[in-house]
Amino acid sequence: MRFIDTSLIYTAVYETICKISFVCDPQLHEAILEAQHRETEDLPREILGMIIQNHNYASEDIIPLCQDTGTTLIFAEIGTDIHFSGKPFSETIQAATADAQHDCPLRASIVLEPIFERNNSKNNCPAVIHYELVPGDKLRLLVAQKGGGAENMSFMKMLSPSASADTIVDFVAEGVIAAGSRPCPPLILGVGIGGNFEEAPLLAKKALFLDLNGHHQDPRYAELEKRIVAKINHAGCGVQGFGGNNTVLSARIITAPCHIASLPVAVNLQCHVHRHEEIII
Ligand code: SF4
Numbered sequence: 001m002r003f004i005d006t007s008l009i010y011t012a013v014y015e016t017i018c019k020i021s022f023v024c025d026p027q028l029h030e031a032i033l034e035a036q037h038r039e040t041e042d043l044p045r046e047i048l049g050m051i052i053q054n055h056n057y058a059s060e061d062i063i064p065l066c067q068d069t070g071t072t073l074i075f076a077e078i079g080t081d082i083h084f085s086g087k088p089f090s091e092t093i094q095a096a097t098a099d100a101q102h103d104c105p106l107r108a109s110i111v112l113e114p115i116f117e118r119n120n121s122k123n124n125c126p127a128v129i130h131y132e133l134v135p136g137d138k139l140r141l142l143v144a145q146k147g148g149g150a151e152n153m154s155f156m157k158m159l160s161p162s163a164s165a166d167t168i169v170d171f172v173a174e175g176v177i178a179a180g181s182r183p184c185p186p187l188i189l190g191v192g193i194g195g196n197f198e199e200a201p202l203l204a205k206k207a208l209f210l211d212l213n214g215h216h217q218d219p220r221y222a223e224l225e226k227r228i229v230a231k232i233n234h235a236g237c238g239v240q241g242f243g244g245n246n247t248v249l250s251a252r253i254i255t256a257p258c259h260i261a262s263l264p265v266a267v268n269l270q271c272h273v274h275r276h277e278e279i280i281i
Helices: 006-022 026-038 042-061 090-101 148-152 167-181 199-208 219-235
Strands: 001-003 069-081 082-083 127-135 139-146 155-159 187-195 247-260 263-270 275-280
Touching: 001 006, 006 090, 006 139, 006 275, 026 042, 026 247, 069 090, 069 199, 139 148, 148 263, 155 167, 155 199, 167 187, 167 219, 167 263, 187 199, 187 219, 199 247, 199 263, 219 247
Parallel strands: 001 082, 069 127, 187 247
Antiparallel strands: 069 139, 139 275, 155 263, 187 263
16 A cells, blocks of 8 residues: 655646646647648748747746636546545645646636536636546546637547448548637647547547557557548648648547447547646656
8 A cells, every 4th residue: 555645746736737837748849840840831830930939938938828728637547556645635636726726827717607607716626637546556647728719629429330430530520620720720639439428528538648649559540540630631721720731730549448339439629739747646
């Protein structure tokens, strides 16, 4: 049994939210530089240059990468050999979220009630937390500040189990192309295939934490990832909707077993600030 004081988790989550809100992920920065080099049109190339400049200003002058500072999202993989001491786990995450929002400061972006009052929680709480128990004595936290624009354009469908790989490529590509400039391209795509009505979107969101430059271990799904990127980039929506060949920087797939009558497919769109980090304690 390993004991972890939740004050350690508080500090790690607080520091991570502050860091990812201001400092662009180096791999994403590199991917945007590469997109600028391969861009075929002048205006989107210029806009990619502005995005790169924005990364630099944000980290140098400690300005949020985007005015939409996002919803705090945590995937917590908790080793079953861990015993937590100190404040309760979820209370600790919410405290770190609230304090980071206050101290950075970050825009308060969460309303407590979705339709009528829509009153702002004023501290970015509650963070959205997903829990998973895993073997071992490590705690793995995947942390993101997820922007509303890209989240709003995410989608899922229960496809017919007879749907082909071509149908899935078309479904994903058509949804992303229809979103146009609204999710703030260039985009990262997480695609969840399989599971059920609630699992597929979680797989899609978790896929956003995979290596941007990696591919699925099964070559058939790796091929699907490449075809999705190629088809969308060929359609010409482009950077912030201004055309060119860089609507999408990466598409990653996670699959799961599913019912014989089902083929759920979910697509989570991530915008060009892609604020995320992995913490291992
Ligand atoms: S979707 Fe992303 S880039 Fe667009 S406004 Fe929201 S956080 Fe900013």
